[in-house]
Amino acid sequence: MTDSEIDPAVRAELTRLRDSIDNIDAAVVHMLAERFKCTQQVGRLKAEHDLPPADPAREAQQIARLRRLAESAKLDPAFAEKLLNFIVAEVIRHHERIAGDTRGGQPQR
Numbered sequence: 001m002t003d004s005e006i007d008p009a010v011r012a013e014l015t016r017l018r019d020s021i022d023n024i025d026a027a028v029v030h031m032l033a034e035r036f037k038c039t040q041q042v043g044r045l046k047a048e049h050d051l052p053p054a055d056p057a058r059e060a061q062q063i064a065r066l067r068r069l070a071e072s073a074k075l076d077p078a079f080a081e082k083l084l085n086f087i088v089a090e091v092i093r094h095h096e097r098i099a100g101d102t103r104g105g106q107p108q109r
């Protein structure tokens with residue numbers, strides 16, 4: 001079926017839903033950007049105080065909490081856990097890089 005063959009009412013409903021999806025995607029990007037701003041600061045703090053990049057105990061608490069939130073929001077908890085793990089893995093990569101660039105508590109030029 002080509003675009004011009006789609007029923008105008010169906011086309012309008014699709015456009016309405018896609019507009020909302022675009023707004024939600026924009027919100028997700030902005031929220032992730034804010035989260036990464038915070039985690040970059042955590043990475044610098046850890047590097048300056050010789051703390052390890054990853055904190056598995058904290059991650060376990062976050063996973064348990066997010067799984068509960070997902071269940072109450074009718075989102076698949078396994079998906080919520082996978083998403084968090086994906087984001088945290090990227091954060092840990094950033095923290096390892098920051099630690100590598102920081103010697104004796106001072107950022108290296």
Ligand SMILES: C=C(O[C@@H]1C=C(C(=O)O)C=C[C@H]1O)C(=O)O
Nearest residue numbers: 039042053054055058059088091
């Ligand atoms: C941000 C931190 O560093 C890592 C990244 C986390 C995250 O992205 O939420 C959580 C735990 C740590 O493995 C932290 O320790 O709080």
